């Protein structure tokens with residue numbers, strides 16, 4: 296197994312907060328960081344050794360990136376597939392590979408892949424040419440139930456590019472309004488809880504999983520993650536089985552996260568595969584012996600993985616912009632609280648619904664962590680000055 300030892304340069308495609316936290320984990324281990332992102336002074340660029348400022352589709356920049364790094368990874372799954380293939384052709388290992396990204400970048404391909412390996416998903420249908428609603432995902436037209444969620448097949452994230460439709464007529468209207476766009480139509484799942492599991496697979500096939508987190512989304516964006524999730528051991532074991540199966544089928548190397556719906560009967564349906572570190576794994580920075588970001592460094596560089604070792608039950612809260620100003624007030628009050636850890640991503644424009652940071656509360660029980668987190672989040676307010 297080829298290892299990239301400290302002193303090597305890790306290239307990160309994408310310069311957002313996931314890249315930033317990866318760089319922060321890699322630097323003390325002696326790695327150098329190169330990032331590529333179209334935005335100057337990106338969250339990752341602020342802490343990296345170098346940033347190439349270029350579009351993801353800029354193939355000259357991709358070649359420059361490949362020349363300057365020893366091994367590469369992604370922090371944003373919608374990087375340009377052609378650029379990733381070009382980097383691989385230069386002999387640079389990209390972990391996860393372009394073959395994995397080809398599947399995960401497209402919701403329809405993702406769901407077809409999951410069904411193909413016997414993993415449950417929401418019933419879904421493909422929207423074909425001329426806005427025809429075609430059969431797919433095992434659901435015959437007559438069995439498909441509304442309300443349903445129409446999603447763009449690619450480039451959607453954080454609930455963007457999604458519409459709830461009550462009937463076929465509504466679906467057709469939206470599809471006709473967006474010619475050239477590819478869609479997937481999913482039944483709206485009446486879930487009991489949303490959970491996610493982060494895991495890592497090493498280059499030698501070693502696999503570690505993090506404890507399952509319980510997520511609450513607001514407007515399609517993650518709001519809180521509580522760990523461990525309030526689920527039976529049987530469900531947690533099933534979640535582990537699912538992530539391992541996916542990683543094995545992909546011959547995956549790196550960190551990945553699987554978001555799932557838990558139904559009232561205890562069944563799990565996979566909503567999404569994220570081929571990278573994940574927002575719902577941020578708790579691991581403060582609550583685990585080894586964070587998802589340290590694990591990503593190890594997996595990408597071909598080192599031995601470490602058991603995450605949860606040290607405390609916890610609750611992570613996302614800090615989103617709300618458009619009312621770019622100055623975050625109340626952080627001094629939040630920081631006076633014990634066992635509360637604040638992370639800000641260095642973004643200057645606190646646009647509405649933009650992920651600006653997060654904080655994690657450690658407490659004796661998941662309930663206590665959740666309650667304290669919801670109390671102290673009120674300290675934080677965006678202001679103009």
Ligand code: AMP
Nearest residue numbers: 417452453454481482483484512515567
């Ligand atoms: P996504 O962008 O697909 O990760 O969706 C964001 C969030 O929207 C999910 O975490 C759920 O809260 C909700 N959602 C997405 N798809 C479905 C579905 N088929 N049924 C019910 N809720 C969904």
